[in-house]
Structure formats: C-alpha cells, structure tokens
Amino acid sequence: MANKESYLGEFEHIILLTIMRLKDQAYGVTVRQQIKELIDRDVSIGALYATIDRLEKKSYIKARSGAPTPERGGRAKRYFTLTSTGVEALQQTKTSLDKLWSGLTLNSAVQ
C-alpha cells in the first residue's frame, strides 16, 4: 500500500515523467524546455534543482556528469535517469490516479 513517503507531489510527478520522456538526454535545460513545450509551464532553475535534489534523496533518480562544453562556460552537464524505485513510484501514482478517475467523466462533475 502506498504510504506518504512514496506519494509523488504534482511537481515531482511532472519532473519524473519529463525525465522518462527525455531518456538519456535529460538535464536542467532540456527538462525545463520540455515542460514548457508540453504543458506551457515556466519552471525556474531553482525550483527544478530543489525538486531534483529531493528526488535524488528519495532515490527516484540518479545523476551522471557529461563532458564540459564551451557554451556552458566549461561546465559539465548533469544528466538524470530514473531508477527502478522512481519507476515504481510513478507506477504507484498512476495506479492511484487511474482508480480515482475510473467511472468518472468531467461532464458529470457539474450538477
């Protein structure tokens, strides 16, 4: 049964799905661009890294360093990938949301 620890917050959920979608090309810039393109949400770099830090602590994602590039001032990219715990958390959240949505239509919500 899902406990509070394994429950994903909305923004955590968004970031995990974006990282999953980007496969091995997920790093700060691409994650922000993808979120903007897909759901038109502007995410600040600070908010992104604060959440990524939390997801790493929960072992939902892991990071690896890329090669330094000149357009980044000689700094390396930090790529993120999902761990099996992260995939499990996503699956659990999806299952919970599917259960909550089952049998519901938005037309029936307004009485």
Next chain:
Amino acid sequence: MKDLKPAQPPLFAEKILSLCIPNTIKDEILGDLEEEFNAHLIRFSNKKQARYNYWQQALMTLFQFIAIRSKDSLLSSNRQQIIVLILGFTIFIISLLLISWLSHLDGLGSFSQSMATALAQGNPHKALVQSQFWQISFTQIKYANNLAYFFQLEAFTWAVCSIFMISLLRKKQFTNKKYIRYLSLIIVFLPYTVGSIFLQFNHYPTPQVGLILAQMIFSVFYLTLPVTYFTFRNLSSRNNYE
C-alpha cells in the same frame, strides 16, 4: 555572419548566485543558465533580452535557495522563537528606559546639543549612542514609582485597537500566519516611523515635539510585549497556510 564564440553572461548575477547556491549543484545551475543565455543570443541576437532572462532566473533561483535554507536549517522554528523573545524584551527595556529618561528631564535644554537636535527631528533612538542616556536612565527607573509616567492616552488607544485587531485576525482559521507576523511588526513601529518622518519635515515648539515623541515611544512600549507573545505563539503553531 554570427559570432559563434560564447558570450559572457552578467558577471554580477553569476557572482551573487555562486555565493548563495549549494556547492553540490553550483556548476550545474550556472552551466544551465549560461547555456540558455548563449542559446538565446544565437537564436534572437538580442543581448539585452538574454541578460534580462539571465537576471530573472538568477534572482528567482536565489530566492528559492534562501527560502529553502531558512526553512530547513538556518532559522528553525525554535531559533526564531528565541530571537523573537530576545528582540521583544530588548525593545521593551529600551523603550522603558527612554520613557523614564525623557520623563525626568525638563525641556530640550536638559540635553546635549546633539541630543536636543536629534529629539527635535524625531530621532529619540539616537539616545542609545549617548553616554548621558545610559548613565541616567538606569538610576531613574528605580525611582519611577509614579505610574502616571507610563500612561499616554493616544498611544494606549492605538495599542488597544491594534491588539484587538491582531487577536481577531489570529482567530480567523485561514489567515496566513506569516501575514499576521509582518502586520504585527508594522503595527508596533508604524507610529514611531510616521512620527519620526513627520518631525523630520516639520518644526514644532518643544511641548508639541514632546507630545509626538511620547506617542511614538509609548506605542512601541505598549505593543512590544503583546506582539512578542503573539509572534511567539504564532511561530510555535506554524501551519500549512504559509
């Protein structure tokens, strides 16, 4: 042909940011910002807009990490409560000393020239750097047995109304607690600040200056302890509405 050599992002923003963000993610954040800055330059050739975007992201990131730090470690709820208690009692004692000192002196002639000017311009806090104040006020407070010295009608009315208003706000379940704390702080120092600004720009005879100074200091005197108490309680029962 476009210059493909990477440009330097705003140096000052970069420096501020590198001082405030954790070392573990500093390179990643600064690298991402610089990459976006250069991508924007290549795509739109608009350096002004690229610099604006960089500053915007830098400031947002800065506030984000300051907020996280103050929430997580720097100022835990208990530490904030201790700071509030110390500040509250210090301000109360200082206002008490100021009242007893000013009550026992006759007219602005009793002060040194610099102090008389400071009082006439609505800056009684400047007494704190005068040796005359620290020498006399502690002696006088021992003899301050006349309670009438500690009553000032206008300031008392302001204090009662303010405490009533804060109490009402505290009872409302959905009022943001941070908002109440800021409002309380403003209420304590509002008469003092307004009086000080007013006297800066207006010159009045001594009795009138004395009355305005009394309203300024007594408001702080009456309100400091109740507001300290409210803030202390408020911090101990922080909730999710913040």
